[in-house]
Amino acid sequence: xxxxxxxxxxxxxxxxxxxxxxxxxxxxxxxxxxxxxxxxxxxxxxxxxxxxxxxxxxxxxxxxxxxxxxxxxxxxxxxxxxxxxxxxxxxxxxxxxxxxxxxxxxxxxxxxxxx
Amino acid sequence: xxxxxxxxxxxxxxxxxxxxxxxxxxxxxxxxxxxxxxxxxxxxxxxxxxxxxxxxxxxxxxxxxxxxxxxxxxxxxxxxxxxxxxxxxxxxxxxxxxxxxxxxxxxxxxxxxxxxxxxxxxxxxxxxxxxxxxxxxxxxxxxxxxxxxxxxxxxxxxxxxxxxxxxxxxxxxxxxxxxxxxxxxxxxxxxxxxxxxxxxxxxxxxxxxxxxxxxxxxxxxxxxxxxxxxxxxxxxxxxxxxxxxxxxxxxxxxxxxxxxxxxxxxxxxxxxxxxxxxxxxxxxxxxxxxxxxxxxxxxxxxxxxxxxxxxxxxxxxxxxxxxxxxxxxxxxxxxxxxxxxxxxxxxxxxxxxxxxxxxxxxxxxxxxxxxxxxxxxxxxxxxxxxxxxxxxxxxxxxxxxxxxxxxxxxxxxxxxxxxxxxxxxxxxxxxxxxxxxxxxxxxxxxxxxxxxxxxxxxxxxxxxxxxxxxxxxxxxxxxxxxxxxxxxxxxxxxxxxxxxxxxxxxxxxxxxxxxxxxxxxxxxxxxxx
Numbered sequence: 001x002x003x004x005x006x007x008x009x010x011x012x013x014x015x016x017x018x019x020x021x022x023x024x025x026x027x028x029x030x031x032x033x034x035x036x037x038x039x040x041x042x043x044x045x046x047x048x049x050x051x052x053x054x055x056x057x058x059x060x061x062x063x064x065x066x067x068x069x070x071x072x073x074x075x076x077x078x079x080x081x082x083x084x085x086x087x088x089x090x091x092x093x094x095x096x097x098x099x100x101x102x103x104x105x106x107x108x109x110x111x112x113x114x115x
Numbered sequence: 116x117x118x119x120x121x122x123x124x125x126x127x128x129x130x131x132x133x134x135x136x137x138x139x140x141x142x143x144x145x146x147x148x149x150x151x152x153x154x155x156x157x158x159x160x161x162x163x164x165x166x167x168x169x170x171x172x173x174x175x176x177x178x179x180x181x182x183x184x185x186x187x188x189x190x191x192x193x194x195x196x197x198x199x200x201x202x203x204x205x206x207x208x209x210x211x212x213x214x215x216x217x218x219x220x221x222x223x224x225x226x227x228x229x230x231x232x233x234x235x236x237x238x239x240x241x242x243x244x245x246x247x248x249x250x251x252x253x254x255x256x257x258x259x260x261x262x263x264x265x266x267x268x269x270x271x272x273x274x275x276x277x278x279x280x281x282x283x284x285x286x287x288x289x290x291x292x293x294x295x296x297x298x299x300x301x302x303x304x305x306x307x308x309x310x311x312x313x314x315x316x317x318x319x320x321x322x323x324x325x326x327x328x329x330x331x332x333x334x335x336x337x338x339x340x341x342x343x344x345x346x347x348x349x350x351x352x353x354x355x356x357x358x359x360x361x362x363x364x365x366x367x368x369x370x371x372x373x374x375x376x377x378x379x380x381x382x383x384x385x386x387x388x389x390x391x392x393x394x395x396x397x398x399x400x401x402x403x404x405x406x407x408x409x410x411x412x413x414x415x416x417x418x419x420x421x422x423x424x425x426x427x428x429x430x431x432x433x434x435x436x437x438x439x440x441x442x443x444x445x446x447x448x449x450x451x452x453x454x455x456x457x458x459x460x461x462x463x464x465x466x467x468x469x470x471x472x473x474x475x476x477x478x479x480x481x482x483x484x485x486x487x488x489x490x491x492x493x494x495x496x497x498x499x500x501x502x503x504x505x506x507x508x509x510x511x512x513x514x515x516x517x518x519x520x521x522x523x524x525x526x527x528x529x530x531x532x533x534x535x536x537x538x539x540x541x542x543x544x545x546x547x548x549x550x551x552x553x554x555x556x557x558x559x560x561x562x563x564x565x566x567x568x569x570x571x572x573x574x575x576x577x578x579x580x581x582x583x584x585x586x587x588x589x590x591x592x593x594x595x596x597x598x599x600x601x602x603x604x605x606x607x608x609x610x611x612x613x614x615x616x617x618x619x620x621x622x623x624x625x626x627x628x629x630x631x632x633x634x635x636x637x638x639x640x641x642x643x644x
């Protein structure tokens with residue numbers, strides 16, 4: 001079944017905070033999980049409510065984000081949208097892991113040579 | 116002071132001591148030398164601090180977090196070491212107000228070269244903002260208010276080798292601020308003055324004590340509200356709260372009302388009556404104005420307190436009652452005893468637990484606080500946007516002695532919100548008697564200065580004519596008005612406007628700041644047309 005992901009952005013990383021992201025990436029996947037297209041959404045003002053509205057409007061299946069208020073996490077889940085939060089790292093890496101069905105909440109995807 | 120790390124390292128890096136026990140997982144953590152003869156474990160040292168601390172490298176990546184910060188963020192150092200601090204701390208200032216992410220300038224100063232090749236131009240340490248307040252979102256999706264500050268870490272040559280990030284949890288501070296702004300509260304009782312703080316501190320214990328309670332305080336201070344709040348906070352909260360105000364009843368009726376009667380106990384007693392005591396079974400019985408009760412009833416109350424039983428009128432057998440007795444008076448109970456209006460033995464029994472509600476004039480900042488509280492309450496109820504008082508209106512209220520206490524203030528707030536068409540309450544929206552009292556006081560002061568007395572009003576020395584006496588007279592005049600309801604005041608206001616405008620309704624409505632239909636509706640409501 002085709003699916004859409006929403007990822008709040010900070011440069012090319014998953015935004016540190018859902019509520020402070022001024023931009024979001026919508027990733028459209030086909031039924032097999034292959035990436036069909038990407039589109040980005042620029043917000044007039046960073047806003048959790050606005051991102052939630054977009055997620056509902058675009059019939060998003062999953063939101064990949066880092067920090068998110070419990071209120072919005074609960075809301076999105078109530079709307080049957082999967083929320084994979086506490087994800088830190090580059091957006092491409094997050095998308096690749098999601099498509100491979102190995103992305104989990106709390107994943108840290110930065111390359112850390114000395115960590 | 117310097118930091119060390121094992122193995123070859125970049126000039127600006129931190130070298131951990133060889134063989135140092137690893138904390139939070141590999142690699143071994145650094146230590147600090149130069150403080151004592153032996154190197155000091157840096158992590159243990161930072162763990163001793165009561166605030167969250169992170170050590171960042173020049174790329175602003177996390178190198179170490181102390182336990183306080185790990186608790187605050189929900190992440191361990193091992194999990195987030197090496198990642199940009201904005202992802203681990205997730206502070207509101209990280210993305211837009213990060214003190215280390217300023218644009219590169221050409222001004223002279225210390226330029227820091229980072230491992231990634233980026234440059235942050237630091238004029239000097241004074242360029243860093245002292246501390247910034249914001250919030251962080253922790254791993255558990257909880258928003259925590261914090262104060263954050265940043266300090267450079269320099270090596271022996273003065274080069275910046277990293278940053279020390281201090282994160283102070285402001286949750287308790289914010290809660291305290293919120294509490295101060297909202298004031299203390301016990302049920303519907305609110306306030307933030309020192310006088311009320313003492314009452315609020317005592318109330319939880321008083322509520323749990325099941326013994327009799329004596330509440331004293333002037334009219335309008337909230338004795339009834341307090342009695343009910345104490346009942347609701349007690350273990351009897353699920354049982355009835357029964358209020359009895361018997362001062363206007365003849366003695367035999369008051370006795371029957373309170374203790375009940377048996378059928379045929381007196382002419383007209385055609386059925387058994389339970390009485391307030393038995394209606395309050397398991398709960399609280401609140402008696403207002405104990406000093407107005409006949410002494411015989413006071414004696415029966417004493418018997419109830421001693422034995423836990425009552426004797427309904429006409430009954431020969433006692434009836435056991437499980438009731439908590441709360442009594443109130445607006446008089447000084449010692450004086451009532453001295454006057455013989457209150458039995459001394461009953462007073463002694465009641466005064467074991469005693470609460471005094473201070474008059475509003477002794478409650479300092481509570482006047483403004485309660486005014487805002489009540490105006491907010493009425494504005495919400497009337498769906499109006501009244502936000503506060505103008506300076507002059509507020510000064511008028513603060514100068515007023517409030518003989519009717521909180522009840523009067525509440526009435527004034529309701530009146531002002533009713534009349535105020537906009538966001539700010541102006542003097543014109545306050546009851547006129549407030550200004551009359553003030554004008555009387557001013558007139559008396561003028562007369563005192565002119566050496567003239569007001570006949571019949573004694574001054575402090577016993578001589579007639581004194582400003583204080585006249586002001587008191589003004590207050591006495593205002594007191595019945597203060598006790599009047601908002602509708603009474605509104606009625607007077609309408610009558611005054613009609614009188615001034617020669618009964619021309621259009622002009623009267625304009626004078627009052629109302630529409631013609633509003634005036635007509637109110638006149639109809641009050642039976643004035």
